[in-house]
Amino acid sequence: MSTDFRPATGLLATLPLLDITSSDTVLHIRLNRPAKRNALSDPLIQQLHTTFVNLPEGTRAAVISGEGSHFCAGLDLSELVARDIHSGVLHSRMWHAAFDAIQFGSVPVVAALHGAVVGGGLELASSCHIRVADRTAYYGLPEGQRGIFVGGGGSARIPRLIGVARMTDLMMTGRVFDAEEGLAVGLSQYVVEDGQAVEKALALAARIAQNAPMSNFAVMHALPRIADQSQSEGLFTESLMAAVAESTPEAQDRLRAFLEGRAGKVVKSTS
Numbered sequence: 001m002s003t004d005f006r007p008a009t010g011l012l013a014t015l016p017l018l019d020i021t022s023s024d025t026v027l028h029i030r031l032n033r034p035a036k037r038n039a040l041s042d043p044l045i046q047q048l049h050t051t052f053v054n055l056p057e058g059t060r061a062a063v064i065s066g067e068g069s070h071f072c073a074g075l076d077l078s079e080l081v082a083r084d085i086h087s088g089v090l091h092s093r094m095w096h097a098a099f100d101a102i103q104f105g106s107v108p109v110v111a112a113l114h115g116a117v118v119g120g121g122l123e124l125a126s127s128c129h130i131r132v133a134d135r136t137a138y139y140g141l142p143e144g145q146r147g148i149f150v151g152g153g154g155s156a157r158i159p160r161l162i163g164v165a166r167m168t169d170l171m172m173t174g175r176v177f178d179a180e181e182g183l184a185v186g187l188s189q190y191v192v193e194d195g196q197a198v199e200k201a202l203a204l205a206a207r208i209a210q211n212a213p214m215s216n217f218a219v220m221h222a223l224p225r226i227a228d229q230s231q232s233e234g235l236f237t238e239s240l241m242a243a244v245a246e247s248t249p250e251a252q253d254r255l256r257a258f259l260e261g262r263a264g265k266v267v268k269s270t271s
């Protein structure tokens, strides 16, 4: 794994609410509003969107983490006061555009979670492809207590991770899952020791960056869509995606490498 991370240049260096660094293939995006617990203001959402539609050439995977004591406190509640219906809908659609650019962008994204991962912060984490939490992480959807509803794609993404019943519980009762509970219900895929989430996420991203880009594309774009399709349509989509992926020169090279004994075998994990 490349540990040589340099400050981003060009457009990505001009986004004050994000601290962005990159290695040759991995972009690390830190939410950089720690005094407000990385609450998602309009400018912060727009800067995330800008980042994911302007990834530097050569980027193969990304990591999102949060500066300070929490990953993200969700929607910046100071911006919500006195918003009319039309601007409320547009605001939600702005979040959808930004988080769609993450989920259905060009590279896999790993979220590194610690402290509060609440409200819109959980919606942001859910738009990433893999979530790594340290033991300080906790998850909640305080929208119910605040008298509002999710608006950043949470109602579509979070039930796909944990089911409608669990999301209903989080929203109606104010229940909070700790890191271990989050792992058990499927909010994260990994739990690591305190302060280790970024390191683990960067290691996973470096590993993901070595995959054939078309394989990563298929996983990001085809898998969730197939899950939304009927079995018959899903199988058809799968056949098309499989044929596209296996016909790329990179796939041909990788298959040949295995057959000629030049590629790694699948072995039992040691960790």
Ligand code: 1HE
Pocket (backbone or CB within 6 Å): 035, 036, 037, 039, 040, 069, 070, 072, 073, 074, 075, 076, 077, 078, 092, 095, 116, 118, 119, 120, 121, 141, 142, 143, 146, 148, 149, 150, 151, 152
């Ligand atoms: C904020 C926000 C925020 C903190 N919007 N300013 N989200 C919530 O309901 C969560 C609200 N926040 C909290 O429960 C707590 O702040 C935390 C548990 C995340 C962190 O607690 P703590 O003790 O570390 O920090 P703090 O003292 O509460 O907050 C530090 C500052 O950040 C303080 O401002 P200050 O000027 O007094 O220093 C807080 O006001 C500010 N702050 N969180 C605005 N969320 C698209 S729909 C999505 C809907 C939602 O996301 S609803 C869930 C909103």
